[in-house]
Amino acid sequence: MQHNQLLKIAKDFGSPIYIYDSEVISGQYKRLMSAFSNVKQVKINYAVKALSNISILKLMRTLGAGLDTVSIQEVKLGLTAGFPAEKIIFTPNGVSLEEIETVAKLGCQINIDNLSILEQFGTKHPEIPVCIRINPHVMAGGNTNISVGHIDSKFGISIHQIPHILRIVENTRMHINGIHMHTGSDILDIDVFLYASEILFETAKNFKTLDFIDFGSGFKVPYKAGDIETNIEEFGEKLTKRFNEFCEEYGKDLTIAFEPGKFLVSAAGQFLAKVNVVKQTTSTVFAQVDSGFNHFIRPMLYGSQHEIENLSNPSGRERFYSVVGYICETDTFANNRRIAEINEGDILAFKNAGAYSFTMASNYNSRYRPAEVLWHNGEAHLIRKRETFDDILRNQIEIDLKPKKKSVKA
């Protein structure tokens, strides 16, 4: 998108605001599909938690994607967006048996990630097909915040517990139709991922009734210049070869499934905020925007270095800035960042703000959550209104705090 288009959206709909470009999303979807074009059946289930706006879900539906969900509310959003239940996979962690049963009754694919629920669900509903989430104990990436397959992770059933899984399946006669892993948020090294895939293939051999193998996600997207990006084409080529070999060995054409969030929506999104104050101190120049971690928490929560562009003065002389928010907490978006000269009133764009950005927004400091706009076919469509004061008060109950009545003694 061009600067003037972005600035016009900020002018028309106000700031701060999230803007998503539908063309980038569909481009990423097609890229992933074509990387696996040599597998007979490919399923891409978009991870709703990355960006759950109903218009984004509808866009995913028109592209042909399914959904990966982690709560019954995400399931309901998917159904509301028009997805048939069978295109929704439910991959929760630590939710109640009741919630899983409710989602199963709606007709979604269930993915179970612990032995206790597996045994209870299999005992009560042996006829409902279930996918099993395996923890292959492979570290993908070096940051323990985002590596979910290693030994201390709370996610998945350990590969060392396969004998116990098999005992449950045999005793309950439940139907296992899929095997799943999601090793973490970053596939830094394709060989590490392929190594984990081999473990999944070994595991899959234990189950004779599979329809699919789900490799989760972890496709890395670059946040700043020089960041590593997963080479999808190379990854597709290597995994396709192994997957097709495995299907031959297994004796059936299985479906290969993925559930990317970030890969599909991260680069499509930008977060725009307005500079309220430029503050010179003895040590730096602060640019303070009309936002904070209440709207965009990734830089503070994960240390993500999102590129920042001054849309109002793109060719200005570059200076070093500390970009911070207006929340009464430390809310640093960037330190010592070279940005074209910033004046009060300028609009800054934070890049790569499509995934885990709006969905993690809150009302901290009683601020409104931002509006969202989808740029589609050359037009800006408001897909979420900015909140108002009514939203802040909604569900709050103001009670009558009369002084306590004195009890009357007999």
Ligand SMILES: *Cc1c(COP(=O)(O)O)cnc(C)c1O
């Ligand atoms: C969050 C999540 C994803 C998506 O991960 P990305 O890094 O955004 O691609 C996929 N599968 C499961 C089970 C998840 O919890």
